[in-house]
Amino acid sequence: MSTRQAFGRIETDVLAAMGRPGLLFRAALAICALCFAGGLGLWLHQMIAGMGVAGIRHPVGWGVYITNFVFWVGIAHSGTLISAVLFLFRARFRSSFNRSAEAMTVIAVMTAGLYPLIHLGRSWLFYWLMPYPNQRLLWVNFRSPLVWDVFAISTYLIVSLVFFYVGLIPDLAALRRRFSGLRAGLYRLLSLGWLGTAAQWAHYNQLYLFLAALATPLVISVHSVVSWDFATSIVPGWHTTIFAPYFVAGAIFSGTAMVLTLSIPMRRILRLERHITVDHMESLAKILIFTSLIVTYAYIVEFAMAYYSGHLFETAHFRYRTFGDYRFMFYLMILGNTLLPLTLLWRRLRRHPGYLLAISLFIHVGMWCERFVIIVTALAREYDPYSWGTYSPSAVEIGITIGSFGMFFTLFLIFTKLLPVLSVTELKERAESPADPALEGRPGGTAA
């Protein structure tokens, strides 16, 4: 097969995935959209009725909303990891996942960004977070981690969006001729009149490299800043220096799991087995093992430091975490984040798409529980027994949580039909250059 034919085949495959949606797709979209709409309705209810409809009250003022915020920011991390970090390391399996991971990042940051607004109660005053002077010309407190969050998250959203869009430009230029009508017009507009001259490619490659190099430290900084929301306080269980690397590893762990959750059904439903192979998924499974071990190490360090310091409140906190009211969440977290990923050390298991999908779902549960355990157990038992208390989420909070999953999957499903889910240009580059001995040359390098 000539290079040109191979290119044509890649375009046809990716194009087929963007074709008319089937019944399964429509049903999935309808369910997700319904959840999303339900979540919006409950948010409206909370705005009208007041924050009393949520379960958060003294002493646990940060509940499911902040848990979800950290969860979704974490999910957003792997997009840039897979795109930028693996690009800098020249890991070629990235081209099977980078587009959907980047889309996942943008959508997850948007979902995460809603939670501080939901948590505000009076959401319409969200602009108070922005750095501008108030009526008395007093500016925001730049020493507050919550203001850092505003800067870090909005920077992350904008840079991720630029990175996502830049990757799309040559792809849309390749695909525009395959469509007609409104879509052709849209793709023509979005591809900006891309030609593919030598000079354009030279500028483009430089841009992509710089964006990757800028995005990499950004990934690490964003979740570090989120972790400092907790670590700069003096709450036992939060006040620790390990939080930043611990959160970053956890974020990459959960984000990689989400890439698997999305791409395993996607490759089956959209028939992309030829481009997203078992080898590629195995590479992601290895990232899961690696980050799972880092997270596990962080769990051990937290307990070891509490024990070694002999600090009364710190030890009491970790005893409460293990044996207290929320112990089942803690055990779920250990199961999902520490024990189950260890099974991926067996090659046969990490090459089984169904098993990887199941593991990735357990990891989501484990990571969600991790954030819940960190946030809620610490606030439930601070220093003074007089102000101890427990928290359980209300129906409104659970509904809004389900609504955010609905929003994420609705937007992702729309993305799979609107934009190419694989990077056409990078697949062409991969097809055209000499076979990658690490991946393509090995038996089993094709679809399972």
Added chain:
Amino acid sequence: MIQRWELDDRPAFLARLEALRAQGVSPERIRVRTPVPVHEAEALLRVRQSPLRYFTLAGACAGLLLGFAFPILTVRSWPLITGGKPLISVPAFIVVAFALTILLGALASFFGFLLLARLPSPARIREPEEHADAFVIEVSPEDAGGGTNGGDGARPPLAPNGGGHA
């Protein structure tokens, strides 16, 4: 008359390009369109290293300066001690400065790219050029003035033997 080749793959494309250069066709007269980046062609066509890096540097430096100036100047405009920390708490301001460094660096790179690559091009949006995955080479006639290699018009005069025949 413009001479035109549509080639199926990278080796054929590079061979044709090398042959043209060996015949003494100046790079200014050659314009190429490729579906994927071909780095070897850049050397053959004497495409200079992209000056995009200066945009990135300028944006990042501006972001860094702004990121420190913003908190420092605002905190000085209404000095209010919070949390017993000094007014100009440099470690706390690093986070804001870092985020703005990345943000302005990335945005300056993106807009610099649009400027350098001459995008968006309204004429091409209305009537895009399609080559259906071919590697295209076009050689314009000697007197046409050349310089049509897209996006990088300001090419220095070069090649002592620049006036060969295709």
